[in-house]
Amino acid sequence: MKARVTISLKNGVLDPQGKAIAHALHGLGFDNVGEVRQGKVIELDLGDIAAADAPAEVEKMCTQLLANTVIENYEFELLD
């Protein structure tokens, strides 16, 4: 079983990487582009974790390590 975790900055949190991407896109002539936000997507091989345990395990991985819950949101989906 696999999990795909998507981590994004909370609204209102400054995103310097997003700003840098927007600035570079404008420099390439993509003038219409407005706000840009960058986040992370992490794919995990859950090995032989029981399907019933997987959501709680991934939740713990997110809160203990993968996401900084002060400034980041996280969501995840389980994949076969």
Added chain:
Amino acid sequence: MKARVTISLKNGVLDPQGKAIAHALHGLGFDNVGEVRQGKVIELDLGDIAAADAPAEVEKMCTQLLANTVIENYEFELLD
């Protein structure tokens, strides 16, 4: 209109960040976790780009800036 671009390393490309995450998860007791791969998710506000033009525009943004197509795959979806 918005676009969500997901960028991931091609198979076979070494992922040091993924390895570091896996190592840290093992250190926290998540022994079952196998391979971990980290990628990026970029959300773009496309401003007043015409809906018909959006796919081609985002494709150009990916190949010109957002993804290093030598080692990365990209996919995107358009969001209202």
